[in-house]
Amino acid sequence: MRIARAIWPVVGLWVVLAAIQIFASTQSLVFQRDVVDMLINVVLVVGLYTFAGNSGVLSFGQMSFMAVGAYATAILTIPQIQKGFLLPDLPGFLADAHLATFPAAIVVGLFTAAVAAVIALPIVRLAGLAASLAMFAVLVIVHEVARNWDAVTRGSRTMIGVPTNTTGTVALLWAMAMIAVAFAYQRSNSGLRLRSAREDEFAARAVGVDVTRERAIAFVLSGFIIGIGGFLYAQFQGAFDPNAFFTEITFLTIAMLVIGGMKSLAGAVIGAASVSLLTNLFDSIENGLDLGPVHFGGRPGLSALLLASFFLAVLVWRRQGLTGGRELQLRIPRRPAA
């Protein structure tokens, strides 16, 4: 019973996501794609949470790692011949590189984590808002490089031909795995030390927590998870350009995290899932709805308008987010004493 209670925060989230995916597999193809999209968002927001939620430092640039992951996926998984046409100027060793899907995912994750480790060196030394803004600067730099480095990223042209292997099941398994990784981290010694620094940095330092080091660890792990998110995204869409990894996804993932509740893993997952599903619902309203006798015309911009109103309403009424920053808890009624 103690074990069940200890792992429930993870298992409970697994059950919710698996239920949605199983339900989706009986529904239309459009809805199935919406659910894959949702699961990818779950991975991205869990990655963002691993750094921002545990450290309390909001990052405006974590989606740079999604870009790194997606472009690395393109280079590792587009078949060589096609790559010769798409990226004629690619350096030799990259032109010849090719991996099967699963090893590619692992390599992409590790590569993104390595990039995150380099960026972490200066970033984690900064406090609070300065770190958030420095990460925004990183986002702009990554975006500019992706837009102009024609030899590797095709510049601002669309990267095409990525094999589309991200099915609902694949996305679900990765989302479950990343949730487990994030939970294991937040319950580890390093994770707990970082969370103590989030609550009171000076007190944590006073009892010997090396805040910079713990932040760096969370940052690199966050890079790994978001890199996997970029991998799933690239292999789901098959085609993307640098704008897919810029301000829009940044704001959306941050909003998902804050709407769900920034301080808990459950908040990250529930925020990502609910906002993704609502976005798709609002999109269908924007395209016009037939509700029996009532036909609703629809209008461009309406979806974003509804979504923004939803954000504001949640923030004003529940400023701690939907979960209030708590994890899922298993409530089993105690057996009455004999």
Place this chain on the structure above:
Amino acid sequence: MTTFLQHCIDAISLGSLYALLALGIALIFGIMRLLNFAHGELITIGGYSLWLFRDLPALLQIAAAVAVVVIAALIIERIAFRPLRGADGAVLLVSSFAVSFLLQSLAIVVFGSRAKGVALPDWLSSNVNVGSLRIPVISIVTVASAAVLLSALGYFFNRTPMGVQMRAAAENFGTARLVGVRADSVITTAFAISALLAGIAGFLLVAQGGTVTANMGTAPVLIAFVATIIGGLGSLTGAVYGGYFLGVVTVVLQVALPLSLRPYRDAFVYLAVIFVLLLRPQGIIVLRTSLLRA
């Protein structure tokens, strides 16, 4: 020599625009600890109001547009920020994202996603020739309005009771309230001033570009954020200097960067931002009093 002077004029005019925007952002940040992403949408509101009031005489048109922006800012503060006062920084931030997102999509719903052309008097887009120098009238208007607004605000902040209270609130909101500064009136005034600056900046941007779009405010506001960081977050004077500094840097990079690196111009600007944050978190220009205190 002429080209050099021409570049100087560009730099000062661009810097004036950035300074107006940066000051509006720094004012709200100093008092509320809120990085107001919705500031850009105040510019957009100004732009669309100019379009709506296109049949009025020019001066009236501009005044009406600025008035609409100020009213909009006060409504936004009442609905989206006042209920969240004292909340976590992240919550305030997402709230301002949401407002910005809401207003942009509202603009698309109401006005459509195509750019709207705004006709302003012809003399605004003409040039003044001084010797071999061609000075665009809009540059003169930009520099002059920045000079007038900044000196008026300088007077307001130093010589009037409300201005002094606002500086006190920006320095330390809690202590200021203890000595009798009224939170609501200070914050309302801050939003009104910030909106006034955004409204004027909106007019200047429309006068330069000639059109209004739903997302016209986003890019200038990101640049203004950079200017406030360079000037030291929360410092009002610093923000103004930061704006002018950034105007100069942008023009210098545009002129001096080799052609092959020019597409990466923004990357260099933001790389510089990271260095500023790392090496001089209190801003490049350190002023007597730093307002960035928890």
